[in-house]
Amino acid sequence: MSTERLVAEFKALVRIDSESFAEGAFQKHLMQRFKDLGLHIWEDDTMAQTGLGANNFIARLDGEASIEPLFFSSHIDTVSPGKGIQPIEENGRVVSDQTTILAADDKAGIAIMLELIKRLKEQNIQHGPLEFILTPGEEVGLLGAKAADMDQLQAKYGYVLDNGGPVGGIITASPTMQRLNIRVTGKAAHAGLEPEKGISAIEVASQAIVRMKLGRIDEETTANIGQIHGGTAMNIVMDHLELVAEVRSLNHQKCLDQVEAMRKALEEEVERSGAQLDFLATQLITGYQFDSAHPLLAHAKRSLELLGREARFERSGGGTDANVFNEKGKTVVNVSIGYENIHTVEEYIPIDEFEGAVEFALQLVKGMPDFHVESGE
Numbered sequence: 001m002s003t004e005r006l007v008a009e010f011k012a013l014v015r016i017d018s019e020s021f022a023e024g025a026f027q028k029h030l031m032q033r034f035k036d037l038g039l040h041i042w043e044d045d046t047m048a049q050t051g052l053g054a055n056n057f058i059a060r061l062d063g064e065a066s067i068e069p070l071f072f073s074s075h076i077d078t079v080s081p082g083k084g085i086q087p088i089e090e091n092g093r094v095v096s097d098q099t100t101i102l103a104a105d106d107k108a109g110i111a112i113m114l115e116l117i118k119r120l121k122e123q124n125i126q127h128g129p130l131e132f133i134l135t136p137g138e139e140v141g142l143l144g145a146k147a148a149d150m151d152q153l154q155a156k157y158g159y160v161l162d163n164g165g166p167v168g169g170i171i172t173a174s175p176t177m178q179r180l181n182i183r184v185t186g187k188a189a190h191a192g193l194e195p196e197k198g199i200s201a202i203e204v205a206s207q208a209i210v211r212m213k214l215g216r217i218d219e220e221t222t223a224n225i226g227q228i229h230g231g232t233a234m235n236i237v238m239d240h241l242e243l244v245a246e247v248r249s250l251n252h253q254k255c256l257d258q259v260e261a262m263r264k265a266l267e268e269e270v271e272r273s274g275a276q277l278d279f280l281a282t283q284l285i286t287g288y289q290f291d292s293a294h295p296l297l298a299h300a301k302r303s304l305e306l307l308g309r310e311a312r313f314e315r316s317g318g319g320t321d322a323n324v325f326n327e328k329g330k331t332v333v334n335v336s337i338g339y340e341n342i343h344t345v346e347e348y349i350p351i352d353e354f355e356g357a358v359e360f361a362l363q364l365v366k367g368m369p370d371f372h373v374e375s376g377e
Contacts, residue, residue: 002119003355007094010111010354011087014096014103020052020077023136027054027076030110030134034059037117039132046147052077054136056148060129061117067128068371069155072116072361073321073332074109074162075138075145079343095348102347104339108354109161110134112337116361127365131155135321138162141284145324153330157296157371159364160322160334165312167356169336170300173315174323175220176255176287180245180262183278184270188232188239198237199275201230205241208269212262221249222317223258250315252287285319288326295373296331303363309356312336335360 018026031041039059046055054076063069079101086097096102113132120127131153137143163169184205189198214223223245230241245262249255259281270277290297292313301311316334325332338353 002115003351005118006111006115006354006358007089007351009114010094010104010108013107013111014085014087017083017085018077018103019080019082020137020140023052023054023077027057027134027136030076031057031059033114034132037114037121039117042152044147044149044152046144050137050143050147052137052143056133056135056144058152059132059134061120061127061131063128063130064126065129067126067369068157069129069131070365070368071131071133071153071155071158072113073133073135073158073160073325074106074113075135075321076106076110077136077139078103078105078107079139081345089351092352093348093350094354096345098345101343101345102339102349104347104349105164105342106138106162108337108339108349108357112161112354112357112361115358116365119358119362120365125362125366126369128368129154130365138321142319142321142324145321148324150325150328150330156331157373158325158330158332159300159361160320160325160332161337161357161361162320162322163316163334163336164339164342165336167336167338167353167360168304168309169312169314170297171316171322171334172292172297172313173250173289174287174319174334175248175250175285175317176252177246177248177284177319178255178259179282179284180243180247180259181280181282182243182245182266184241184243184266185276185278186237186239186241186273187275189237191235191237195237198239199273201238201241201275204269204273204275205243205266208265211265213258217249217258218254220251221247221254221258223247223262248317250287250289255287285323286327288323290333295371296333299367299371300333300335300364303360303367306363306367307356307359309360
């Protein structure tokens with residue numbers, strides 16, 4: 001019955017539209033759902049800062065003060081196409097009608113939270129203080145989490161319910177990522193009559209790009225130039241070129257070094273040619289790395305083993321709210337909750353994995369009386 005209830009809750013959640021920047025109605029629904037379950041709600045006022053459709057909010061469930069507090073996190077926004085989702089059960093899975101995403105990323109995480117609270121109450125399970133932080137704008141740059149005041153969370157330790165794949169996956173490392181906005185300014189000239197009087201921005205940039213390492217730099221680092229825009233007409237030497245690039249690395253210093261290598265190649269070619277360069281590097285996320293022996297990971301591993309599951313320690317090339325929370329002083333890892341093929345109309349979640357994710361979350365809470373961190377950890 002509880003699995004059926006979990007699936008029914010999930011279906012109800014995905015039917016409420018909440019694409020990024022339009023999360024307001026869904027947020028209000030969720031705040032009421034948590035209130036109905038007896039939790040205390042705290043909401044911030046970050047919409048004016050982020051431009052999103054909703055604020056962050058925290059739902060608190062009182063517990064034994066002698067037990068270490070714990071928090072869980074999910075995001076409330078979805079990618080598109082995410083309007084008018086029609087969830088369907090078939091072959092032991094929940095899928096969409098394939099005209100939209102399913103939005104298991106990350107409404108499955110939210111459904112797990114709600115079912116967790118119900119089972120804790122129904123089974124009268126002893127637990128410490130629990131907090132649930134729900135963020136908007138994750139899919140468009142972790143905007144809600146970046147604006148959140150993490151001092152409002154009592155718990156120091158938490159799990160983000162926002163990773164795909166079978167239950168058991170634990171993200172031990174996630175990259176630092178920088179966005180590069182580059183503008184090379186040359187000099188216009190008639191391309192047929194006097195091209196030698198011009199400075200071709202694309203030629204300058206091309207010479208620099210040839211010198212750059214791009215793609216897979218090493219096992220921890222990648223770099224990519226994803227967008228190029230420039231020029232005014234076919235018969236004019238290109239006087240300006242704009243590029244948007246990114247660098248990611250599981251090693252923070254390697255990320256910075258790769259950015260500087262790309263900057264240096266551009267600066268040297270610009271100086272040689274007489275062009276000009278504007279180069280802006282913006283850090284989008286800060287990476288984190290945990291040893292598998294860390295108490296938070298050891299706790300997750302032990303919880304999985306008690307359920308007869310094996311922990312899979314994985315490194316990710318992408319970022320989630322966990323990156324932001326760690327940067328802001330919390331100790332957090334992202335864990336797998338079963339969904340597959342996210343951000344596509346083929347997205348689905350196996351019901352047995354969905355149920356397994358709830359059991360995992362329940363075991364994480366049940367094991368907290370034995371959770372201890374040595375000083376200085």
